[in-house]
Amino acid sequence: MTTVAEAQKMAGPTLPVLDKGFIRLDAYEASDLSVVNAARVSFAKHKSAIEEEDVGLIRFLMKGRHTSPFEHGYFRFHVKVPIMVVREWHRHRTWSFNEWSGRYSVLQPEWYVPARDDIRHQVGKPGAYTFERVEEDGLARWVQDKVNRSCEEAFEAYELMLQRGIAKEQARLVLPVNTYTEMYASVDPLNLMRFLSLRNTEHAMFEIREYAKAMEELVKPIIPVTMEAFIAQGRML
Amino acid sequence: MTTVAEAQKMAGPTLPVLDKGFIRLDAYEASDLSVVNAARVSFAKHKSAIEEEDVGLIRFLMKGRHTSPFEHGYFRFHVKVPIMVVREWHRHRTWSFNEWSGRYSVLQPEWYVPARDDIRHQVGKPGAYTFERVEEDGLARWVQDKVNRSCEEAFEAYELMLQRGIAKEQARLVLPVNTYTEMYASVDPLNLMRFLSLRNTEHAMFEIREYAKAMEELVKPIIPVTMEAFIAQGRML
Amino acid sequence: MTTVAEAQKMAGPTLPVLDKGFIRLDAYEASDLSVVNAARVSFAKHKSAIEEEDVGLIRFLMKGRHTSPFEHGYFRFHVKVPIMVVREWHRHRTWSFNEWSGRYSVLQPEWYVPARDDIRHQVGKPGAYTFERVEEDGLARWVQDKVNRSCEEAFEAYELMLQRGIAKEQARLVLPVNTYTEMYASVDPLNLMRFLSLRNTEHAMFEIREYAKAMEELVKPIIPVTMEAFIAQGRML
């Protein structure tokens, strides 16, 4: 599996996420100008550079939810991420994905352990949960130990089964959902923003939000006017 | 979580799958006639019953990959299924899904253990794997024990963390990918056949193929001409 | 081509739209209960009838834009509609369509002529157009004549080319975009509401809005709680 250090040596900016994961912008073709040109083709107009008035146009499109001009771009990410985060990510059906396969290769003993400050209690009722940081140091450390020990044992069982020739796809049955995996994920700017509108909010699971925040940082410099308009209206789209 | 027995008391036919799972056809609106009418609208023709010549039409559409008339129908399934099977299922982006949430409710200690005859070795290279049944009885039983013991321990750790008030979404980090979950899954006939063309073949993972086979049994009586034509051409579409 | 009278004899309710078109609900499988069950599977709960508390649940889902439970249903429409309306309809990429083909069959000389009261002036600037009814009777009648005469001439040229053996797909080059066509169109409840949120508003083109309004009437009795919640929040989703 790719380490954070290895990812940082590859092309494109990389941000570390959680304890062992990362998100790397592998490639892109996107610009505020392409939003403007896609919108102005309604009037058979074309520009070769963005102008002052176009900032207003992008804001108008965003506000009125005229979304189609935001589809004409592309981002490709390379991500190292725990399975239970991928599980939510894969529900976004407008993305393209290719992921590490536990059927074809041996999974490595790397799993997500929450940082001391990210361990939390759940308070309230379904539909209205809030989370509170675990204050007691002893409890937080106990959780980290519990997670580590449980995952170690699962990987031991996995490796024992592999040693006795059991099929990879069957041996991995026991592996936990916090096991790290790796994927390529492609998306257009509109559907990237739709991902952020659901995943970079206080209602999102903490762990996926960490990826969403990092993603937002990576794309901001590429489509600055678009992202500013998006954030200004509360990431609603 | 719904048991197989409970599912069998609900509306619609239910087939048990694997050791504790099921697939239930919750509802549908599909027919060979609707395929025919969608195709014949190309000539502004409409029929109220299927006729002999229409069997030929459906075969012609299937063979020539004129796929759009097969989209005008609907199946809704209720499924109990291990997470690692759902992971593959969710990659089919034309389906609609709602799944049991480990963020909102406590997951139950039910996990998939392969039947004695389904435990297998993996032989060959990536891109050309084959699987061979584990012949040695002792080894097969050892695998079942290993899986059971590992999952029991994971659920113990989970429950201990819940008892100390840790958030559900965080306590479940240690749960294995063979944990049973439950979902509603909706699809049109074309994309159901596309699922089968990838998942009801010898290249598919055994466990998802079991669901694909059961799904095929459930829909065959509803769109018999369509399914016969599909199967006759090797489930290629 | 199917007449309004013929459509009204087929199964399912039919509403006439514009001067010669219609929308017929050919079949469906949808209910408020299926929304509820798709939502409650998050907690592994299942109901066989909708209850008082479920009304609140549907409103909660709608308000919070928890959209996935609204995908588990199905509507199939049979529509007679002018080409320039289909052009907008086809931009809704989550629908399934099959349409009458001008390549395979001879198109019939039926075209849309706006009713006297629907003839309008366009006032204002791009992004902020408003429309005003043409008050002058003479002008309105002149427009109707102009449209009729122009379309008659186009169909004459079409038929002359067909008589001399020119390919249908080429002869139809001269036919106008208000020519009536016919299609089957399938969609789930969520994406039906998304269609309405864009097409049953004052910003929509008058002609497509007529279809959207009729569609809304047809589905309201089938998913009454869902539609009421949708309309109550201004058809925003």
Add this chain to the structure above:
Amino acid sequence: MTTVAEAQKMAGPTLPVLDKGFIRLDAYEASDLSVVNAARVSFAKHKSAIEEEDVGLIRFLMKGRHTSPFEHGYFRFHVKVPIMVVREWHRHRTWSFNEWSGRYSVLQPEWYVPARDDIRHQVGKPGAYTFERVEEDGLARWVQDKVNRSCEEAFEAYELMLQRGIAKEQARLVLPVNTYTEMYASVDPLNLMRFLSLRNTEHAMFEIREYAKAMEELVKPIIPVTMEAFIAQGRML
């Protein structure tokens, strides 16, 4: 509306298509390497340059219809094209589109007239049509005249209605389906190939095939190994 000459001065290669249309590759981010990396992430492998063995991998993926690695790329086209061709293009629901709007701006009197050698008879039955070039010079010229005259008259009626203040969206009712329009169209490599597999074949309408052929020429130098493998297996995918 953009002329072919103007398009040729913009960034990216432009090919003229039909009598007044063009297809211009506005921008892209695609490579054979990104296909390889998306496939190799199944084994958590990454490459920074394509090697000999990767050619075989791409062919293996294509042949076995392992399609997902072909989704990780992007092409954006700027196209001038008659409406009846756009009508077929828009049925490809995995593309993103923005098109010139006859609601917001005045359409220009440019329409498609088939070249003398492209005027054709239609022979045979539905499902098995063939087309034969019109041999008789007089007939071919008569068709061109007929098309031109009919379109001139339609545009005259259009302009008269505009002069009297009728709304653009209503005046254009009389305009023919061979009127040129302009659009931006974005797609990933897989869905571009799926477009070609349906539109660059002898069963496709001549006019859309001309665009498909030009598109194929534009992308071949960018993903040469992928396109060679695709063409080698008869453009089936």
